[in-house]
Amino acid sequence: MNQLDAITKQLFTKVADITELPEGAYNLRSNGQLCGRVSTENISITTKVDRSGIDIAIKPGTKGETVHIPVVVTASGHKETVYNDFYVGDGADVDIVAGCGIHNCGGQDSEHDGIHRFHVGKNAKVRYAEKHYGEGDGMGKRILNPQTEVVMDEDSLMEMEMTQIKGVDSTERVTLAKLGKGAKLLVRERLMTHGEQWATSVYKVELAGEGSSADVVSRSVARDNSYQKFDACIEGSAPCHGHTECDSIIMEHGRIEAVPSLTANHVDAELMHEAAIGKIAGEQLIKLMTLGLTEHEAEEQIINGFLK
Amino acid sequence: MLELRGISFDVVDKDGVKKSIVKNVDLTVGDGRFVVVTGPNGGGKSTLAKLIAGIETPTAGSILMDGVDVTAKSITERARMGLGFAFQQPVRFKGIRVLDLLRIAAGRELSLTHACDYLSQVGLCAKNYIKREVNASLSGGELKRIEIATVLARKPRIAIFDEPEAGIDLWSFNNLITIFASMREAIKDSSIVVISHQERILNIADEIAVMKQGSIEKLGPRREIFPLLTSLDEAQASCEKVKTL
Numbered sequence: 264m265n266q267l268d269a270i271t272k273q274l275f276t277k278v279a280d281i282t283e284l285p286e287g288a289y290n291l292r293s294n295g296q297l298c299g300r301v302s303t304e305n306i307s308i309t310t311k312v313d314r315s316g317i318d319i320a321i322k323p324g325t326k327g328e329t330v331h332i333p334v335v336v337t338a339s340g341h342k343e344t345v346y347n348d349f350y351v352g353d354g355a356d357v358d359i360v361a362g363c364g365i366h367n368c369g370g371q372d373s374e375h376d377g378i379h380r381f382h383v384g385k386n387a388k389v390r391y392a393e394k395h396y397g398e399g400d401g402m403g404k405r406i407l408n409p410q411t412e413v414v415m416d417e418d419s420l421m422e423m424e425m426t427q428i429k430g431v432d433s434t435e436r437v438t439l440a441k442l443g444k445g446a447k448l449l450v451r452e453r454l455m456t457h458g459e460q461w462a463t464s465v466y467k468v469e470l471a472g473e474g475s476s477a478d479v480v481s482r483s484v485a486r487d488n489s490y491q492k493f494d495a496c497i498e499g500s501a502p503c504h505g506h507t508e509c510d511s512i513i514m515e516h517g518r519i520e521a522v523p524s525l526t527a528n529h530v531d532a533e534l535m536h537e538a539a540i541g542k543i544a545g546e547q548l549i550k551l552m553t554l555g556l557t558e559h560e561a562e563e564q565i566i567n568g569f570l571k
Numbered sequence: 572m573l574e575l576r577g578i579s580f581d582v583v584d585k586d587g588v589k590k591s592i593v594k595n596v597d598l599t600v601g602d603g604r605f606v607v608v609t610g611p612n613g614g615g616k617s618t619l620a621k622l623i624a625g626i627e628t629p630t631a632g633s634i635l636m637d638g639v640d641v642t643a644k645s646i647t648e649r650a651r652m653g654l655g656f657a658f659q660q661p662v663r664f665k666g667i668r669v670l671d672l673l674r675i676a677a678g679r680e681l682s683l684t685h686a687c688d689y690l691s692q693v694g695l696c697a698k699n700y701i702k703r704e705v706n707a708s709l710s711g712g713e714l715k716r717i718e719i720a721t722v723l724a725r726k727p728r729i730a731i732f733d734e735p736e737a738g739i740d741l742w743s744f745n746n747l748i749t750i751f752a753s754m755r756e757a758i759k760d761s762s763i764v765v766i767s768h769q770e771r772i773l774n775i776a777d778e779i780a781v782m783k784q785g786s787i788e789k790l791g792p793r794r795e796i797f798p799l800l801t802s803l804d805e806a807q808a809s810c811e812k813v814k815t816l
Contacts, residue, residue, distance in 0.1 A: 546662045568671065571666045
């Protein structure tokens with residue numbers, strides 16, 4: 264990390280919570296260049312030969328190990344599409360930390376499009392955290408278009424925590440998942456847009472195996488003139504449980520569209536969706552003001568709690 | 572000390588007709604005093620509490636805290652001057668934990684031990700609650716006690732409780748009486764105003780104010796006012812009223 268400049272280091276900290284080189288396997292990428300990689304006995308990271316990106320292979324039975332693969336872009340005008348494939352062996356139990364930070368203080372748009380594909384083996388457990396963050400005072404936009412594809416084998420578990428709190432001008436997020444017998448997918452998305460930003464988040468989850476389940480929950484805040492669209496579809500093709508929820512706070516001139524949808528192809532598919540959009544409740548502001556906060560401080564507390 | 576001088580509050584309904592909710596109320600709550608405001612539903616008690624907290628603005632009159640006129644001051648300014656307010660219907664928050672709320676209330680980085688002390692004071696087993704969100708998963712009685720704990724954590728000069736007994740079960744109510752009794756013992760130089768219908772809360776008051784149709788109809792020491800309450804028309808059982816028809 265020492266040879267990295269201060270901005271790059273700060274971005275790695277923002278998106279992957281690392282101040283030093285992480286323990287376990289890692290692959291650090293900055294402006295399209297590799298700036299650090301370590302494989303371990305159980306986790307190998309290799310460069311793809313046919314296109315930009317890496318393959319991460321996790322041996323069956325690997326327990327308690329972590330993989331960090333954060334990306335930063337600090338060169339204004341840099342655009343890249345990266346394909347990362349994860350092969351999680353049967354019975355493995357691992358934490359994967361991804362994320363992308365863009366610093367753009369130039370006039371050209373910077374863009375990172377990451378396509379992550381997960382092949383989760385039988386009985387494997389994966390906790391996946393992905394943070395997106397943008398900063399810089401240039402006129403060039405900060406653009407992130409992540410696509411995540413997940414194929415889950417029997418009785419596997421995947422917990423996904425997707426966070427985009429600040430500074431990304433536009434994002435098109437797509438998450439596709441297909442679940443086998445007894446597999447379980449939990450998604451927690453936190454999204455805040457501000458200024459003139461816009462974000463779309465699309466989920467297509469197919470519950471293909473008997474006893475599979477998915478819980479996709481998004482909390483979002485749209486401030487200023489920003490726009491968001493949440494489009495979550497759960498399809499049940501077997502006896503299964505699916506739940507999707509979009510809970511949003513709208514402020515100033517923000518706009519939010521929520522389009523949850525369900526498709527049941529099997530009589531024992533139990534599917535449910537919820538969506539709520541509204542401004543901060545006046546009584547919440549008043550309560551915090553009676554505790555000594557100003558209206559602005561109360562708003563910040565409510566939003567920080569909501570997006571925690 | 573809290574002083575209300577000639578406080579009135581009018582609203583205009585959708586037909587343009589003026590309605591007086593609070594009418595020319597004078598009330599002084601001295602340091603170390605525990606005053607209960609009681610009276611029939613719809614008499615203006617909760618509105619009076621909101622006027623004191625700054626949630627509503629009086630149409631006429633003035634409100635003084637420790638001799639300072641706060642009538643034009645905001646909710647936040649009054650809170651920072653030492654006014655605490657417990658809502659009749661506590662507010663829920665997604666994502667804000669009980670610990671967070673107590674820390675906001677205390678206005679400082681409250682240690683876990685101190686935060687737990689406040690919960691214990693309101694009869695909650697702290698370790699079960701401190702990290703829970705103040706959301707719909709909590710029962711009405713639990714929320715009510717947490718609401719009271721936030722007021723305790725502020726250590727207010729003047730504390731207002733709007734119907735603390737509303738919406739809680741009998742078991743929680745018995746605990747609530749204990750909380751107010753110990754608060755009564757510990758208030759020292761601060762002032763407590765409780766809006767309540769409950770005899771057992773009225774029983775620990777220094778003074779009782781009876782509010783009806785927006786006005787304070789009776790005001791005085793508990794020993795003088797309490798016996799009168801049972802003779803009020805509103806206090807009669809409905810079957811008694813039927814007999815007199």
